[in-house]
Amino acid sequence: MIEGFDPLTAVLACPLGAAMLLAILPGNRLAALINTLASLATFGAALAILLGRRPEAGQYLFIDDLNIVFIVLNTFVGLTTSIFSGGYITHELETGRLSPLRLRFYHGMYQLMMFGMNLALISSNIGLMWVAVELATLSTVVMVGLYLTPEALEAAWKYFILGSVGIAFALFGTILVYLAAQPVVGEGYDAMVIPKLMENAAAFDPALLNVAFVFLMLGYGTKVGLAPMHAWLPDAHAEGPTPISAVLSGLLLNVALYAVLRFKMLMAANPEAISPGPLMASLGLLSLIFAAFMLYRRRDVKRLFAYSSIEHMGVIVFAFGMGGPIANFAGLLHMTMHSLTKSGIFYMVGLISQIKGTQRIADIRGLTQSHPLLGWGLLIGVAAIAGLPPFGIFTSEFLITTSTFARAPLLALLFVFGLIVAFGALMLRVIDMAFGEPSQSVARAEASYLPFILHLGLVLTAGIYLPRAVVEWFQHVAQILG
């Protein structure tokens, strides 16, 4: 390793520097290239963190076994999305949906959002983590409204209002955690540093922690997209540019989930506080079943997959709520698989909506005939997300089901019921789109298929053979999650 090279700083400095550079650079091709290069550099830095020696936990930044999973996933999907975004955005520019100036804004915001998410993941200070989540939220709000159509404005407004209220609750919860920690750890920064909090959690006032967790769960849970606080999510996914839908589903929801998990661990470290599991499991189950039924009534293809994201976040939160080594392992695996598959599907959907010039499911027909690669790709992607073997999502859902059956058979029944309902809805819609008489196409696709193939390839590999090193790594993380 090069002397003086600190991957922890690099993972933050690359996107931040690129954001500033992109904000002043004209020229779309060059900007897209820089966007990709910066994302590549960030991913490289994340790998360096993974493989290198762990730095000591500082007052602001730290790395442990939990957040490294999120960082690697985050920067990887950030990289593939930036590759996809290059071609996608060029098409938007040519059709006149975006002006060059707004495009410059888009690229700058993309990197700023990556910076916010990376900062949220590696910050060791719960206050700083909150600031970073807020930064990521605000930058995505403007991206959702980028097209300035009435629909996009409505979506962005809704996202802004609901997201801000969620974030406000999260801050209140953060303040309460500080108050609980302050008599034990002492005043000042120390009472907000995660490793210090974890060390001393057993001595905190349990009543304060309980209330704090409810606020944090509601606050960050809004950002995870859990029902009944999910209202912003479908609109935000449907109206923004498709690369943003991909990062929203694949990354931003995970970042909020990471915050929830951190506080769940804190709660678990205090023997007298309420156990956070049941609350999480019931919210997760509610989201799963609710979203599964809502899937049937969707007429917009991006909304369809947005609801599917709510469903899968429900599955993941349910798994972490059940807890224990197997369910935690499955939750972690499911989160990774969902990120990869869902962002992959959004790449396909982005291409389809550009080719067909519409997002209405009813106007998209016979893809397998007119565009075989796209049609079969979508079909395979949906098969993966719906949980068919041999894809990775089947593995994780299977593990969650079996481990739940052993402990709470009734919950497992509900869980399986939700999965089957969602499976039916997704298959119904995708078969309509893939087969039949082809509908009219208005344009040619320009964005690259490579990111999609890469993501689906990984999901397929994970479903067939999960490397031993990864299994051990995830098992270890599952253990610290408790």
Added chain:
Amino acid sequence: MQSTLALDIAHLLAGGIVLVSFMMLYQDRLFALLNMFTLHALVLAASVAWQAYIQGAKHLYVTAAIALLFKAIIIPLALHRMIVKLGVHRDIETAVGVGQTMVAGMGLVALSMALMFNVTSEADPLVREDLAFALSVVLLGLLIMVTRRNAVSQIVGFMSLENGLVLAATGAKGMPLVVEISVAFSVLVAFIVIGAFLFRIRERFDSVDVGALDEFRGDRR
């Protein structure tokens, strides 16, 4: 330093913020609502400055100054201009009835008192009551947001909610400055974002009534 008088003044100021929140609840004209918000921010600044004095925490003066400068002067002035420019200053809001809103508000305050006093039974009395007041302000801000249909008044409601958070943060002794600065920062960013949005919403719909947005739901297309 913590004499009874010092505590009483702290309570008076924190309670004053809750009172102003109530006064905001029943304003049906935008300018009146904005004036109330200015008062809200002024009382907040005074309260934070008083906390800085009795806690002997110098950094809280910065927070007080930010509250005074941004929330009591710049933002109300700018919003005032924006309202005139948008031409919505004569709009009268048909919010939910004043009676129901006030009853709901009282319920929320009672709820936050009951919750916070129970939970923080071992904490410092100053912290306890400060938190209870702060939670009331947060919940009342939320109530203002849900009973309004006008985008400008929703923003005002949101900012009063943030004032509640600042109150909570200052009550927590020795809480690092990070959070306070970020709150100020977020108000600023929110303000810019909102400003841009308001003009766009107005441009597209000829109104800042958020109800007009409802028709553009993708699923109803």
